Amino acid sequence: MSVLKTEKVGINFGGLKAVDSVDLEIGDEVLGLIGPNGSGKTTLLNIISGIYRASSGKVLLNDEDITSLGPNQVRSKGIARTFQTNRLCLNLSVIDNMLLGLYCQQKTKWWQTVFRPSVSLQEIHEGISRCYEVMSYFNPGLVSHAYELISTLPLIDRRRIEIARAIVGNPDLLLLDEPTAGLNTEETHQMINDIGKIRTQGNKMSIIIIEHDMSVISKISNRVVCLNAGKKIAEGTFSEVSQNEKVCTAYLGG
Numbered sequence: 001m002s003v004l005k006t007e008k009v010g011i012n013f014g015g016l017k018a019v020d021s022v023d024l025e026i027g028d029e030v031l032g033l034i035g036p037n038g039s040g041k042t043t044l045l046n047i048i049s050g051i052y053r054a055s056s057g058k059v060l061l062n063d064e065d066i067t068s069l070g071p072n073q074v075r076s077k078g079i080a081r082t083f084q085t086n087r088l089c090l091n092l093s094v095i096d097n098m099l100l101g102l103y104c105q106q107k108t109k110w111w112q113t114v115f116r117p118s119v120s121l122q123e124i125h126e127g128i129s130r131c132y133e134v135m136s137y138f139n140p141g142l143v144s145h146a147y148e149l150i151s152t153l154p155l156i157d158r159r160r161i162e163i164a165r166a167i168v169g170n171p172d173l174l175l176l177d178e179p180t181a182g183l184n185t186e187e188t189h190q191m192i193n194d195i196g197k198i199r200t201q202g203n204k205m206s207i208i209i210i211e212h213d214m215s216v217i218s219k220i221s222n223r224v225v226c227l228n229a230g231k232k233i234a235e236g237t238f239s240e241v242s243q244n245e246k247v248c249t250a251y252l253g254g
């Protein structure tokens, strides 16, 4: 069964069709989303995560229509994401950022959030222990930074924490937007290794990853979709897509 489906989803900005009638289906897998600059990759993730409302088509999560939901509702339905530029709270600690991620992803109804009493001590203890559990398997090195401010940490740790914050609520679908941007070669290898651990913990989290670095896509993805000018132009294994004539032409600007 598919976790996420987009059916002929599209969005216009003025006269520009940034995403044009894209069908996407993702099951229990890592899907690499590639395409030249401006091809609509981030816009598609923005539609899926509720940041943009699609002008046409549908987005279905576990067969439920989520097309018209906003980002907070989408998050509580089970889609978490990271951004090209870090969106962590710089003056909060690692653990506080992760706790924020955890509470934002809780699958509560809106009235439970509005009318619930303040968070109990037991909930805080359980939340902290869940944060430690995630840090320990995703990257044990994060544990020693748990009470440090984000502003004191290097870029690679900030990127790791953004992912840890996204997975702490155990979403059904994780969207990663260029997680290795700005990292050097050695750090990129470390990040590939960390991301590879997300799906080895017995959870079934599906992942869509946007990356410009094709070595990352080839190592991480089970399947690849390529966009160009807002349209899906190819789909298949990394080697199939990378040899596809339309894909080669799109990257060469033909």
Ligand code: ADP
Pocket (backbone or CB within 6 Å): 013, 016, 018, 035, 036, 037, 038, 039, 040, 041, 042, 043, 044
């Ligand atoms: P990619 O992630 O593949 O580099 P984007 O999804 O960021 O591409 O952008 C696709 C196209 O949509 C680009 O031409 C971009 O300028 C345009 N676009 C994206 N967001 C907006 C917006 N909010 N308003 C107007 N145009 C936008």
